[in-house]
Structures are given as C-alpha cells and as structure tokens.
Amino acid sequence: xxxxxxxxxxxxxxxxxxxxxxxxxxxxxxxxxxxxxxxxxxxxxxxxxxxxxxxxxxxxxxxxxxxxxxxxxxxxxxxxxxxxxxxxxxxxxxxxxxxxxxx
Numbered sequence: 001x002x003x004x005x006x007x008x009x010x011x012x013x014x015x016x017x018x019x020x021x022x023x024x025x026x027x028x029x030x031x032x033x034x035x036x037x038x039x040x041x042x043x044x045x046x047x048x049x050x051x052x053x054x055x056x057x058x059x060x061x062x063x064x065x066x067x068x069x070x071x072x073x074x075x076x077x078x079x080x081x082x083x084x085x086x087x088x089x090x091x092x093x094x095x096x097x098x099x100x101x102x103x
Contacts, residue, residue, distance in 0.1 A: 002049030004060040007097030019094035029091055032069055036062050059101050066095045 023029050036042075045061040070092065071082035085092040086100035093100075 002046045003051050003055075003057040004049075007060060007063055007099055017090060019090075019098065022090050022094040028073060029070060029095060032066055032073075033095060036066050036069075040065070059099060063096050063099060064101060067092060067101065070095060 023033055040062075042061045042065070049058055051058060067082060067086060071077070071085060074085075076082050076085060082092075083100060083102060086096050087093075
C-alpha cells in the first residue's frame with residue numbers, strides 16, 4: 001500500500017483564511033477538485049509506489065493532477081511556476097491542501 005503525504009483541506013495557517021472555503025461552487029477550481037476526487041480512478045498509481053515500509057511518503061497523485069491541470073489552465077507551464085503558485089496563490093494552496101510539491 002502506498003503512503004502519501006497527508007492533505008488537510010480544512011487547514012488554516014497563520015492567515016485568517018480557511019482553505020476549504022476558497023474553492024467556491026460554480027468555479028473551474030471546484031469542478032476540477034470534484035472531478036479528480038470523484039470521477040477519475042487514480043488507483044492505478046498505488047501499485048507504482050513501493051514506499052509502504054521504507055522511503056519517504058509521496059505526494060498523492062490526485063493533488064499533483066489538480067495542481068498541474070489548474071496551472072495549465074492558468075497559463076503556467078513550467079514546474080517552477082506551478083511550485084511558486086502552490087506557495088503564493090491561495091487557490092493553489094487550497095487545492096493542494098498546502099502541500100507545495102517541490103520542483
């Protein structure tokens with residue numbers, strides 16, 4: 001069984017902002033979040049991770065897919081710009097559960 005980094009959508013940092021309230025119904029981000037969580041079967045990736053006993057936990061494939069698709073939809077095509085958006089943009093933080101994947 002693959003181990004993934006925990007993702008908490010109800011996390012709030014030092015900011016008076018709740019990440020779960022940043023993804024509003026009717027927006028592209030909401031549709032993307034719902035589709036990746038409920039419609040796309042990502043279980044095929046679980047067999048590829050062999051980190052259940054040793055090794056560091058991995059980023060969940062759903063989180064990575066959400067971040068990359070949102071980045072491409074916003075015109076961010078480089079991994080460094082997507083990484084920066086995960087640290088600086090509140091919508092990216094909310095979709096990734098504040099787990100900023102590193103380049």
